[in-house]
Amino acid sequence: MNKKLVNKEIMIAIKSAPLLSPSVYDIIRKIAEPDHSLADVVKIVKHDSALTARLLRVVNSAAFATLDPVNSVDRAISLLGERMVVGLAISESTGNLFHKPLEGYDGKKGDLWSHDLIVAYATRKIAGLAKINIDPELAFTGGLLHDIGKAIISDFLKGTAEELLQSIDKGHVDDYASAEKNFLGVNHQAVGYELAMNWNLPESIQQMILHHHSPAESDDEFKPYVYAVHLGDIISMMSGFGTGTDIMQYNLDQGYEEYFNLKFESIASVMLEIKDKCKRVIGVEDCM
Numbered sequence: 001m002n003k004k005l006v007n008k009e010i011m012i013a014i015k016s017a018p019l020l021s022p023s024v025y026d027i028i029r030k031i032a033e034p035d036h037s038l039a040d041v042v043k044i045v046k047h048d049s050a051l052t053a054r055l056l057r058v059v060n061s062a063a064f065a066t067l068d069p070v071n072s073v074d075r076a077i078s079l080l081g082e083r084m085v086v087g088l089a090i091s092e093s094t095g096n097l098f099h100k101p102l103e104g105y106d107g108k109k110g111d112l113w114s115h116d117l118i119v120a121y122a123t124r125k126i127a128g129l130a131k132i133n134i135d136p137e138l139a140f141t142g143g144l145l146h147d148i149g150k151a152i153i154s155d156f157l158k159g160t161a162e163e164l165l166q167s168i169d170k171g172h173v174d175d176y177a178s179a180e181k182n183f184l185g186v187n188h189q190a191v192g193y194e195l196a197m198n199w200n201l202p203e204s205i206q207q208m209i210l211h212h213h214s215p216a217e218s219d220d221e222f223k224p225y226v227y228a229v230h231l232g233d234i235i236s237m238m239s240g241f242g243t244g245t246d247i248m249q250y251n252l253d254q255g256y257e258e259y260f261n262l263k264f265e266s267i268a269s270v271m272l273e274i275k276d277k278c279k280r281v282i283g284v285e286d287c288m
Contacts, residue, residue, distance in 0.1 A: 098151060120144040122232035123228045126235075139232075142205050204225055
């Protein structure tokens with residue numbers, strides 16, 4: 001395999017990926033600001049008729065059943081919360097990118113979105129256990145986008161799952177990300193990072209995408225956020241929510257102990273909460 005040629009093809013795929021809509025970009029940028037308010041998010045959503053319609057449709061659905069119909073953006077966002085607004089906005093803006101089958105990971109349609117959503121909820125919960133103050137909504141957004149590189153790289157990994165798993169079992173590489181890099185010359189974190197740069201996302205989110213399997217390598221100012229996503233990803237996989245053959249094929253970085261008070265009881269609590277979120281947001285049948 002000519003890895004240079006493959007990398008060139010991957011870069012073309014990244015450049016061809018759908019761009020985020022202006023409103024989604026503005027929401028992500030706004031949430032990355034530590035002093036933002038819910039009113040700031042409402043203001044952005046109100047200027048996007050398609051996103052407004054989607055939010056009202058979701059908040060009035062059976063999953064969020066309210067006694068009275070919700071007809072205003074303000075009330076919809078207050079009921080759904082920023083994190084759900086971000087999730088819906090990204091899902092609406094990226095077309096099929098999050099929902100395509102991950103054939104390179106033997107994953108079915110919807111696995112990537114389900115996994116990323118569960119990781120986002122777990123990451124937000126973990127953010128509340130940090131020894132320092134970190135923004136749970138920014139952590140949620142990082143969790144939601146952490147594996148976006150898989151949507152691109154999956155097409156180049158078709159038929160390789162068994163070979164990559166064997167390379168881990170034989171000790172040739174440490175984890176699945178290393179196996180990807182050994183095979184293609186690049187892994188899903190690096191591809192996701194390139195996509196995040198192409199989307200001009202905040203540096204904090206770029207770091208969460210690039211280093212979620214190697215948090216110790218992230219910049220110091222972003223380490224708490226990167227470790228939060230790292231833990232959210234591991235706990236999600238422990239709970240059975242993965243993207244295919246790579247589930248539980250990554251190592252836990254013990255450096256998280258510097259930033260989080262995470263005990264067994266805390267992990268159990270996170271696992272119970274994400275199970276509940278999965279039943280409400282994704283569907284009971286997907287959470288058994």
